[in-house]
Amino acid sequence: MTERMSQPCSCIAGRAFLQCCGKSAADRDVYRLLLCLGNDASRPFYNRWTRHRELVRELVDRAAAGTRRGRCLVLGAGNGNDIPLGHLADTFTELTLFDLDETALAAGAGRLTAPQKAGVRLLAGDLAGLAASGAAETIVHLARHSRWPDLARYLLTLRRKAGLLPPPELGRGYDLVVSVCVATQLFVPFIGAVAAHSPIRDRIHAAAADVTRALSNRLGEIMHRSVAPAGAVAFATDILEWNAARLSSSGVPAPLAPDSEKIDPTAVEELLRVHSHLRNAGAVPENLTRLFTPVHAMDWVWAFSDRKQYVVRGFVLHPR
Numbered sequence: 001m002t003e004r005m006s007q008p009c010s011c012i013a014g015r016a017f018l019q020c021c022g023k024s025a026a027d028r029d030v031y032r033l034l035l036c037l038g039n040d041a042s043r044p045f046y047n048r049w050t051r052h053r054e055l056v057r058e059l060v061d062r063a064a065a066g067t068r069r070g071r072c073l074v075l076g077a078g079n080g081n082d083i084p085l086g087h088l089a090d091t092f093t094e095l096t097l098f099d100l101d102e103t104a105l106a107a108g109a110g111r112l113t114a115p116q117k118a119g120v121r122l123l124a125g126d127l128a129g130l131a132a133s134g135a136a137e138t139i140v141h142l143a144r145h146s147r148w149p150d151l152a153r154y155l156l157t158l159r160r161k162a163g164l165l166p167p168p169e170l171g172r173g174y175d176l177v178v179s180v181c182v183a184t185q186l187f188v189p190f191i192g193a194v195a196a197h198s199p200i201r202d203r204i205h206a207a208a209a210d211v212t213r214a215l216s217n218r219l220g221e222i223m224h225r226s227v228a229p230a231g232a233v234a235f236a237t238d239i240l241e242w243n244a245a246r247l248s249s250s251g252v253p254a255p256l257a258p259d260s261e262k263i264d265p266t267a268v269e270e271l272l273r274v275h276s277h278l279r280n281a282g283a284v285p286e287n288l289t290r291l292f293t294p295v296h297a298m299d300w301v302w303a304f305s306d307r308k309q310y311v312v313r314g315f316v317l318h319p320r
């Protein structure tokens, strides 16, 4: 997970991503590279995220109550640091882990026992469709040549096209689909990294927020087409980000909670009211209530790192 639109490269060098870790990558590889670097950075966080993972497990169990225990699909499984993979493997006959980052998937599955691994399938692909369609490559090309107004115009066309990009091959009829803090990661970290040094960042940011919303709706469609009619989705999403950059604070802001903990929805509403700019674009797909009967199950603080926390909202979704 990355900080926000204008951040420098996520390594400690402090330069823009395309002049730093992304410098020698081919245009078509940059989108994937950025996700992989993020997962590389958070790979050691398995123990740090134990409490968060327990809260995700509670959401998963609520969603799985009443469903068959046949097939489960995890979208954006990554390192599996925030997903109770062992519990899912014990509960379901078949567990499919999907992500663009194959190394992270292998690392997550590597923590499972031999019997748990027996039903696990690792599947690499692009939920956003940006890599497969060439859209990410075009964006990187325009950014590398500092063609910022062209990039802003391109994002306006992408906003309309995002829903039409070919969906990944995932199969259908899953009894449980799990998606944890993926919706906000499909576009914002990428455009934030490649356009960090743009002089028209605000214009690009505004167009990017629309693309993010369109891709979030696309995730809603993907969840809907993958889940069985009598199945359910455990959908958790980071609705608010709490860190120094977002709060325009020079020091480290006081954490919302010392570790990942449940938070009362009224406290969340108050946070969103006072700090509306901390709200994450695209966190909750706008098509959710059209596609599903959503039950807002629980909210919690995700103590991501010493410097960053998120408020996560968990839903149990039943397809309409």
Ligand SMILES: C[S@@+](CC[C@H](N)C(=O)[O-])C[C@H]1O[C@@H](n2cnc3c(N)ncnc32)[C@H](O)[C@@H]1O
Residues within 6 Å of the ligand: 001, 035, 036, 039, 042, 075, 076, 077, 078, 079, 080, 081, 082, 083, 098, 099, 100, 101, 104, 125, 126, 127, 128, 129, 180, 181, 182, 185, 186
């Ligand atoms: C917040 S992370 C989730 C953390 C992850 N479960 C873990 O424990 O490492 C979001 C995950 O979504 C994946 N992701 C983001 N965009 C994707 C895309 N377009 N296609 C597939 N996976 C994507 C990232 O690679 C990452 O693993």
